Amino acid sequence: MRAARRTSLEVVAILVAAVVFIVPFIFMFVTASKNESESADLAFSLPTQWTVLDNIKEVFEARDGILFTAFRNSAILTVVSVTILVVVCAMVGYVIQRRPGRVANVANVLVLSGLIIPPAVVPTIWVLQQLHIFKTLPGLILVEVAFNMAFCVLLFRAFVAAIPRELDEAAMIDGCTGLSLFFRVIFPLLRPVTITVILTSSVFIFNDFVNPLYFLPGDENATVQLTLYNFLSQFNTQYNLLFMNIVLVTIPPLILFIFFNRKIVAGMTSGAVKG
Amino acid sequence: MVMSSRADEARPVGHRDDAGAGRPARKSPRATGVRNVRAHTYPYWFYAPAGIVYGLIFLVPTVISFYFAFTRWTLFESEFIGLDNFRQFFSEQALVSGLRNTLVYAVVTSGLKVVLGMLLAVLLTGPIRSRGLMRSVIFFPVLVSTVAVGITFSVLLQPDVGVVSTVLAKLGITAPDWLGDPATALLSVALVDVWKGVGLATLIYIAGILAIPRDYYEAVDVDGGGAWTKFRNVTVPLSRPATFTVILLSLIGGLRSFDLIWTMTGGGPGFSSDVIASIIYKTYQAGFFGLSTAGNVVLFILVTLIVYPLSRYFNSREVES
Known part of the structure; x- marks a missing residue:
């Protein structure tokens, strides 16, 4: 009797959780599929008339196709930043783990600071201006690399610890040192954690709103999150287009999540636990 | 350590060895050789590419913020004005309430993430058939863009016509004007933050709970304890490392x-949901760069004052248990 009551309580809890976590996504999707007047009701209902394709077309045509520019910029930003992050953080993670000592201690403190300290905004803009890369995509790429570095180094460092040193020594005897040892022997072995780093940091950078807002203002440089934010004031009567934009921005992480669920979860929780 | 050259020779390759600095000049050729091998294999310049970017874009701004926070600053010239920015920060009502809101927001979100994350984790490690799917469903919002979540919920939470208010009205409850009422705005946003972030907390707790040896639960069974005893006396104390992680992460x-x-x-209505980070943005937009940087310094100090002692304390507790 008590067991039965407990199970039914659990069932209720699961149902509530399911509703709370799934309904907002269904709402996004149905609103994105409605026509303009129907979407203005803000109701949780099926569209009487599905206008998915029209809405996609219209949202891409809005403001001279700014969404195309935004997707292109976000793609470049994400791919280039993640590529740089993987290479430079793998190198740091390797040396930091293999060569303990005063230098490694300093590096470890810096990694922890990077996780905790909120970046100083205006001084960063000032530095970017001195380097003549403020309001440029390369500037924002460097910002994303710098701000995501600590997390990636943590993941790499933990993984390097699991690679036996004997491997380095064997490679050394074969005459490999430094760069060639790292890129020929170690880096290929880091593949699992490299995939995790690629997935988690792509999601972070693609979803980033604050840094583009500060460091890459302006329409010609729009990223998807900034465009979505600006659509909020522009489309405040066309909820169907606003939500179509939301759906489009949610699809890339959804695809990654469907295919790499375990990898992403592993990356986020292990990085979290060590931080 | 007074070392003969023999002892140095005996060191295996790659052995932990952070001597070098402050060691007597007398070195055997072999020891230098070992160190050279290490320098070749794990060269310090591997730090350089990352270090240059991190130094320029993160460390330098952090350090110079402690100067510019004391200036009136146009980005081209700065004038030292002492503590004026901070005086303004702590005297203007809007800015002071921003400080309080920041603390309220951080405490409410991390508290709820601890409680709900643990409950959901207990639920999803139990004998529920759909638990794999449910874990994914609860985790997915973590990966969705914050802007998308924010817009969706500001529509869902609209007064009168919004979905949440309509549902509550059907149940006979009059919903508040979630985001439009100064009394509820900040807490409503905090609840959405919990919705978006509790998935990560849940997964951290799931990992923690699955690591608890089954023997403890069996011991409770033998003693005739029920589910509550198991939760109270086994799950809660033994998932303490997960609790520490969740608290630290959500506070940061x-x-x-x-x-x-x-x-x-947008920080409104009025200033009722302004936090330090939004004040930094507003003052930046208004061109008060020195004041904005002072906000950054205040945030830096606040984060350090809260997170650093807490993580020290958590680490010491973890070593004990």
């Missing part, structure tokens, strides 16, 4: 949180 995130608040309320 909550104290500097900006994008959700900015998309949902």
Whole structure:
């Protein structure tokens, strides 16, 4: 009797959780599929008339196709930043783990600071201006690399610890040192954690709103999150287009999540636990 | 350590060896050789590419913020004005309430993430058939853009016509004007933050709970204890490392949180949901660069004062248990 009551309580809890976590996504999707007047009701209902394709077309045509520019910029930003992050953080993670000592201690403190300290905004803009890369995509790429570095180094460092040193020594005897040892022997072995780093940091950078807002203002440089934010004031009567934009921005992480669920979860929780 | 050259010779390759500095000049050729091998194999310049970017874009701005926070600053010239920015920060009512809101927001979100994360984790490690699917469903919002979540919920939470208010009205409950009422705005945003972030907390707890040896639960069974005893006396104390992680992570995130608040309320109505991070943005937009940087320094100090002692304390507790 008590067991039965407990199970039914659990069932209720699961149902509530399911509703709370799934309904907002269904709402996004149905609103994105409605026509303009129907979407203005803000109701949780099926569209009487599905206008998915029209809405996609219209949202891409809005403001001279700014969404195309935004997707292109976000793609470049994400791919280039993640590529740089993987290479430079793998190198740091390797040396930091293999060569303990005063230098490694300093590096470890810096990694922890990077996780905790909120970046100083205006001084960063000032530095970017001195380097003549403020309001440029390369500037924002460097910002994303710098701000995501600590997390990636943590993941790499933990993984390097699991690679036996004997491997380095064997490679050394074969005459490999430094760069060639790292890129020929170690880096290929880091593949699992490299995939995790690629997935988690792509999601972070693609979803980033604050840094583009500060460091890459302006329409010609729009990223998807900034465009979505600006659509909020522009489309405040066309909820169907606003939500179509939301759906489009949610699809890339959804695809990654469907295919790499375990990898992403592993990356986020292990990085979290060590931080 | 007084070392003969023999002892140095005996060191295996790659052995932990942070001597070098401050060691007597007398070195055997072999020891230098070992060190050279290490320098070749794990060269310090591997730090350089990352270090240059990190130094220029993160460390330098952090350090110089402690100077510019004391200036009136146009980005081209700066004039030293002492503590004026901070005086302004702590005397203007709007800015002071921002400080309080930041703390409220961080404490509420991390508290709820601990409680709900643990409950959901207990539920999803139990004998529920759909638990794999449910874990994914609860985790997915973590990966969705904050702006998208913010816009969606500001529509769902609209007064009268919004979905949440309509549902509550059907149940006979009059919903507040979630985001439009100064009394509820900040807490409403905090609840959405919990919706978005509790998935990560849940997964951290699931990992923690699955690591608890089954023997403890069996011991409770033998003693005739029920589910509550198991939860109270086994799950809660033994998932303490997970609790520490969740608290630290959500405090760090909550104290500097900006994008959700900015998309949902813009700090309003009035200044009722302004936090330090949104004040930094507003003062930056208004061109008060020195004041904005002072806000950054205040946030830096706040985060350090809260997170650093807490993580020291948590580490010491973890060593004990």
